[in-house]
Amino acid sequence: MSVQLSAVDVALGGRTVVSEVDLAVRSGEVFGLVGPNGSGKTTLLRTLYRAVSPSAGCVEIAGLPVADTARRRIARVLAATTQESEHRAALTVREVVAQGRNPHLGLLDRMQDFDRRIIDDALRSAGLADTAERDVRTLSGGERQRVAIARALAQQPRVLVLDEPTNHLDLRHQYGVLALLRELARDGLAVLLTLHDLRQAVEYCDRVAVLEAGRVVAAGTPAEVFDASLLANVFGVRGRLRRRGDRLALDLDGAV
Protein backbone atom coordinates (compact mmCIF):
# COMPACT_ATOMS: atom_id res chain seq x y z
CA MET A 1 0.00 0.00 0.00
CA SER A 2 1.36 3.46 -0.86
CA VAL A 3 -0.26 5.25 2.06
CA GLN A 4 -1.63 3.51 5.11
CA LEU A 5 -3.12 5.24 8.13
CA SER A 6 -4.23 3.00 10.97
CA ALA A 7 -6.32 4.23 13.89
CA VAL A 8 -4.81 7.72 13.66
CA ASP A 9 -5.71 10.38 16.25
CA VAL A 10 -4.33 13.91 16.19
CA ALA A 11 -4.65 16.38 19.04
CA LEU A 12 -4.02 20.10 18.50
CA GLY A 13 -4.33 22.83 21.09
CA GLY A 14 -5.56 20.29 23.63
CA ARG A 15 -8.40 19.11 21.37
CA THR A 16 -8.72 15.92 19.33
CA VAL A 17 -9.19 17.10 15.73
CA VAL A 18 -8.68 13.73 13.99
CA SER A 19 -10.12 10.53 15.50
CA GLU A 20 -9.49 6.89 14.70
CA VAL A 21 -8.84 7.36 11.00
CA ASP A 22 -8.07 4.31 8.87
CA LEU A 23 -7.18 5.06 5.28
CA ALA A 24 -5.32 3.26 2.50
CA VAL A 25 -4.28 4.72 -0.84
CA ARG A 26 -2.94 2.48 -3.59
CA SER A 27 -0.54 3.14 -6.39
CA GLY A 28 -2.46 4.09 -9.55
CA GLU A 29 -5.42 5.78 -7.91
CA VAL A 30 -6.59 9.33 -7.28
CA PHE A 31 -7.98 9.43 -3.74
CA GLY A 32 -9.98 12.44 -2.61
CA LEU A 33 -10.36 13.64 0.95
CA VAL A 34 -13.49 15.76 1.29
CA GLY A 35 -15.35 17.30 4.19
CA PRO A 36 -16.64 20.59 5.52
CA ASN A 37 -14.33 23.37 6.75
CA GLY A 38 -12.45 22.35 9.87
CA SER A 39 -13.19 18.63 9.49
CA GLY A 40 -9.49 17.70 9.67
CA LYS A 41 -8.47 17.23 6.02
CA THR A 42 -5.31 19.36 6.13
CA THR A 43 -4.33 17.99 9.53
CA LEU A 44 -4.58 14.46 8.22
CA LEU A 45 -2.39 15.27 5.21
CA ARG A 46 0.16 16.92 7.51
CA THR A 47 0.66 13.63 9.37
CA LEU A 48 1.99 12.13 6.13
CA TYR A 49 5.02 14.39 5.95
CA ARG A 50 5.47 14.77 9.71
CA ALA A 51 4.30 18.37 9.94
CA VAL A 52 2.16 17.06 12.82
CA SER A 53 2.57 13.87 14.81
CA PRO A 54 -0.40 11.67 15.60
CA SER A 55 -1.21 11.24 19.27
CA ALA A 56 -2.18 7.63 18.49
CA GLY A 57 -2.05 5.24 15.56
CA CYS A 58 0.39 4.66 12.75
CA VAL A 59 1.16 6.31 9.39
CA GLU A 60 3.10 4.43 6.72
CA ILE A 61 4.32 5.66 3.34
CA ALA A 62 5.39 2.96 0.89
CA GLY A 63 5.81 0.63 3.85
CA LEU A 64 7.96 3.10 5.84
CA PRO A 65 6.64 4.09 9.26
CA VAL A 66 6.71 7.90 9.08
CA ALA A 67 7.39 8.35 12.81
CA ASP A 68 10.67 6.37 12.60
CA THR A 69 11.92 7.42 9.17
CA ALA A 70 14.16 10.39 8.34
CA ARG A 71 12.33 13.23 6.58
CA ARG A 72 14.74 13.06 3.67
CA ARG A 73 14.01 9.37 3.15
CA ILE A 74 10.27 10.14 3.18
CA ALA A 75 10.83 12.99 0.70
CA ARG A 76 12.26 10.49 -1.81
CA VAL A 77 8.92 8.71 -1.97
CA LEU A 78 6.37 11.38 -1.05
CA ALA A 79 5.96 14.91 -2.40
CA ALA A 80 3.41 17.34 -1.02
CA THR A 81 2.01 20.68 -2.06
CA THR A 82 0.60 22.69 0.81
CA GLN A 83 -1.62 25.74 1.04
CA GLU A 84 1.33 27.79 2.31
CA SER A 85 3.15 28.78 -0.88
CA GLU A 86 4.84 31.97 0.31
CA HIS A 87 8.15 32.66 -1.43
CA ARG A 88 10.47 35.11 0.22
CA ALA A 89 13.73 34.79 -1.74
CA ALA A 90 14.29 36.03 -5.29
CA LEU A 91 14.22 32.68 -7.10
CA THR A 92 13.18 31.87 -10.62
CA VAL A 93 10.39 29.37 -11.23
CA ARG A 94 13.01 26.92 -12.51
CA GLU A 95 15.09 27.31 -9.33
CA VAL A 96 12.06 26.60 -7.15
CA VAL A 97 11.12 23.54 -9.20
CA ALA A 98 14.76 22.38 -9.06
CA GLN A 99 14.43 22.19 -5.24
CA GLY A 100 12.33 19.11 -5.91
CA ARG A 101 15.55 17.25 -6.76
CA ASN A 102 17.16 17.96 -3.35
CA PRO A 103 16.04 14.75 -1.60
CA HIS A 104 17.73 12.75 -4.37
CA LEU A 105 21.07 14.60 -4.29
CA GLY A 106 23.89 13.98 -1.83
CA LEU A 107 25.34 16.95 0.08
CA LEU A 108 28.13 17.49 -2.46
CA ASP A 109 26.30 16.25 -5.56
CA ARG A 110 25.79 18.63 -8.46
CA MET A 111 22.71 18.58 -10.65
CA GLN A 112 23.22 16.27 -13.68
CA ASP A 113 21.67 16.46 -17.16
CA PHE A 114 19.33 13.72 -15.97
CA ASP A 115 18.05 16.04 -13.18
CA ARG A 116 17.67 18.96 -15.59
CA ARG A 117 15.56 16.84 -17.91
CA ILE A 118 13.28 15.90 -15.02
CA ILE A 119 12.94 19.59 -14.10
CA ASP A 120 12.11 20.54 -17.71
CA ASP A 121 9.49 17.76 -17.85
CA ALA A 122 7.94 18.93 -14.58
CA LEU A 123 7.78 22.54 -15.84
CA ARG A 124 6.15 21.38 -19.06
CA SER A 125 3.63 19.13 -17.31
CA ALA A 126 2.51 22.00 -15.11
CA GLY A 127 2.22 24.37 -18.10
CA LEU A 128 5.13 26.53 -16.92
CA ALA A 129 7.64 26.13 -19.75
CA ASP A 130 7.24 29.81 -20.76
CA THR A 131 7.34 31.03 -17.16
CA ALA A 132 10.51 29.22 -16.09
CA GLU A 133 12.78 32.27 -15.85
CA ARG A 134 10.31 34.56 -14.03
CA ASP A 135 10.87 35.61 -10.40
CA VAL A 136 8.45 33.38 -8.51
CA ARG A 137 7.35 36.29 -6.29
CA THR A 138 5.85 38.03 -9.29
CA LEU A 139 3.46 35.18 -10.14
CA SER A 140 -0.28 35.07 -9.55
CA GLY A 141 -1.77 32.73 -6.96
CA GLY A 142 -2.76 30.23 -9.62
CA GLU A 143 0.67 30.27 -11.26
CA ARG A 144 2.28 29.68 -7.86
CA GLN A 145 -0.02 26.75 -7.31
CA ARG A 146 1.30 25.22 -10.52
CA VAL A 147 4.91 25.92 -9.45
CA ALA A 148 4.23 23.93 -6.27
CA ILE A 149 2.89 21.05 -8.35
CA ALA A 150 5.89 21.18 -10.71
CA ARG A 151 8.29 21.11 -7.75
CA ALA A 152 6.47 18.08 -6.37
CA LEU A 153 6.69 16.34 -9.76
CA ALA A 154 10.44 17.05 -9.97
CA GLN A 155 10.73 15.06 -6.75
CA GLN A 156 9.60 12.01 -8.76
CA PRO A 157 7.61 10.65 -5.84
CA ARG A 158 5.58 7.46 -5.57
CA VAL A 159 2.98 9.32 -3.54
CA LEU A 160 1.75 12.80 -4.39
CA VAL A 161 -0.20 14.68 -1.73
CA LEU A 162 -1.97 17.90 -2.62
CA ASP A 163 -3.92 20.20 -0.30
CA GLU A 164 -6.64 21.92 -2.35
CA PRO A 165 -4.63 21.92 -5.58
CA THR A 166 -7.44 23.63 -7.51
CA ASN A 167 -7.54 26.57 -5.10
CA HIS A 168 -6.78 29.90 -6.84
CA LEU A 169 -6.92 28.30 -10.29
CA ASP A 170 -9.24 29.45 -13.04
CA LEU A 171 -11.56 26.75 -14.34
CA ARG A 172 -9.40 25.79 -17.30
CA HIS A 173 -6.38 25.27 -15.08
CA GLN A 174 -8.47 23.44 -12.45
CA TYR A 175 -9.46 20.87 -15.04
CA GLY A 176 -5.90 20.89 -16.41
CA VAL A 177 -4.46 20.02 -13.00
CA LEU A 178 -7.07 17.33 -12.33
CA ALA A 179 -6.47 15.77 -15.74
CA LEU A 180 -2.73 15.83 -15.07
CA LEU A 181 -3.27 14.05 -11.72
CA ARG A 182 -5.31 11.35 -13.49
CA GLU A 183 -2.50 10.88 -16.01
CA LEU A 184 0.08 10.61 -13.22
CA ALA A 185 -2.06 8.01 -11.47
CA ARG A 186 -2.32 6.07 -14.71
CA ASP A 187 1.48 5.99 -14.73
CA GLY A 188 1.43 4.40 -11.27
CA LEU A 189 1.55 7.30 -8.83
CA ALA A 190 -0.66 7.27 -5.73
CA VAL A 191 -2.41 10.65 -5.60
CA LEU A 192 -4.08 11.87 -2.42
CA LEU A 193 -5.72 15.27 -2.48
CA THR A 194 -8.25 17.42 -0.67
CA LEU A 195 -11.02 19.01 -2.67
CA HIS A 196 -13.94 21.27 -1.82
CA ASP A 197 -15.72 20.89 -5.15
CA LEU A 198 -17.64 17.63 -4.78
CA ARG A 199 -18.44 17.59 -8.50
CA GLN A 200 -14.73 17.41 -9.23
CA ALA A 201 -14.34 14.70 -6.61
CA VAL A 202 -17.02 12.66 -8.39
CA GLU A 203 -15.48 13.18 -11.82
CA TYR A 204 -11.80 12.76 -11.02
CA CYS A 205 -11.41 10.55 -7.95
CA ASP A 206 -11.35 6.76 -8.00
CA ARG A 207 -12.18 6.68 -4.31
CA VAL A 208 -13.01 9.25 -1.66
CA ALA A 209 -13.18 9.49 2.11
CA VAL A 210 -15.54 11.93 3.79
CA LEU A 211 -14.35 13.54 7.01
CA GLU A 212 -16.73 15.10 9.48
CA ALA A 213 -15.46 16.49 12.78
CA GLY A 214 -12.23 14.52 12.42
CA ARG A 215 -13.82 11.14 11.69
CA VAL A 216 -14.19 9.24 8.43
CA VAL A 217 -17.97 8.93 8.07
CA ALA A 218 -17.95 7.35 4.59
CA ALA A 219 -15.37 5.91 2.19
CA GLY A 220 -15.49 4.16 -1.15
CA THR A 221 -16.06 5.02 -4.78
CA PRO A 222 -17.92 8.29 -5.44
CA ALA A 223 -20.93 6.21 -6.54
CA GLU A 224 -20.93 4.43 -3.18
CA VAL A 225 -20.38 7.51 -1.07
CA PHE A 226 -22.29 10.48 -2.45
CA ASP A 227 -25.92 9.65 -1.83
CA ALA A 228 -28.54 12.31 -1.15
CA SER A 229 -28.59 11.78 2.60
CA LEU A 230 -24.81 12.10 3.01
CA LEU A 231 -24.79 15.25 0.88
CA ALA A 232 -27.55 16.74 3.05
CA ASN A 233 -26.28 15.56 6.44
CA VAL A 234 -22.56 16.25 6.06
CA PHE A 235 -22.40 19.05 3.51
CA GLY A 236 -25.83 20.63 3.92
CA VAL A 237 -26.58 20.56 0.20
CA ARG A 238 -29.19 18.94 -2.02
CA GLY A 239 -27.73 16.83 -4.77
CA ARG A 240 -27.82 13.59 -6.67
CA LEU A 241 -25.54 11.52 -8.83
CA ARG A 242 -26.29 11.14 -12.50
CA ARG A 243 -24.81 8.93 -15.24
CA ARG A 244 -23.42 10.97 -18.11
CA GLY A 245 -22.49 8.42 -20.78
CA ASP A 246 -20.05 6.12 -19.06
CA ARG A 247 -19.15 8.78 -16.49
CA LEU A 248 -20.71 9.84 -13.25
CA ALA A 249 -21.64 13.46 -12.52
CA LEU A 250 -23.06 15.23 -9.48
CA ASP A 251 -25.95 17.67 -9.78
CA LEU A 252 -26.09 20.15 -6.92
CA ASP A 253 -29.21 22.10 -6.16
CA GLY A 254 -28.43 24.57 -3.38
CA ALA A 255 -28.40 24.37 0.39
CA VAL A 256 -30.76 22.05 2.25
Ligand SMILES: Nc1ncnc2c1ncn2[C@@H]1O[C@H](COP(=O)(O)OP(=O)(O)OP(=O)(O)O)[C@@H](O)[C@H]1O
Ligand atom coordinates in the same frame (compact mmCIF):
# COMPACT_ATOMS: atom_id res chain seq x y z
N1 LIG B 1 -2.32 24.48 15.18
C1 LIG B 1 -3.58 24.28 15.59
N2 LIG B 1 -3.94 24.45 16.89
C2 LIG B 1 -5.21 24.23 17.30
N3 LIG B 1 -6.19 23.81 16.48
C3 LIG B 1 -5.89 23.63 15.19
C4 LIG B 1 -4.59 23.86 14.66
N4 LIG B 1 -4.60 23.60 13.34
C5 LIG B 1 -5.87 23.23 13.04
N5 LIG B 1 -6.64 23.26 14.15
C6 LIG B 1 -8.07 22.91 14.22
O1 LIG B 1 -8.21 21.58 13.77
C7 LIG B 1 -9.44 21.42 13.06
C8 LIG B 1 -9.17 20.79 11.70
O2 LIG B 1 -8.46 21.75 10.91
P1 LIG B 1 -8.02 21.42 9.42
O3 LIG B 1 -7.24 22.61 8.93
O4 LIG B 1 -7.36 20.11 9.40
O5 LIG B 1 -9.42 21.32 8.69
P2 LIG B 1 -9.76 21.24 7.13
O6 LIG B 1 -10.74 20.14 6.98
O7 LIG B 1 -8.50 21.17 6.34
O8 LIG B 1 -10.47 22.64 6.94
P3 LIG B 1 -10.63 23.62 5.65
O9 LIG B 1 -11.58 22.95 4.71
O10 LIG B 1 -11.24 24.83 6.28
O11 LIG B 1 -9.26 23.87 5.07
C9 LIG B 1 -10.08 22.80 13.00
O12 LIG B 1 -11.06 22.89 14.01
C10 LIG B 1 -8.92 23.74 13.28
O13 LIG B 1 -9.39 24.92 13.92
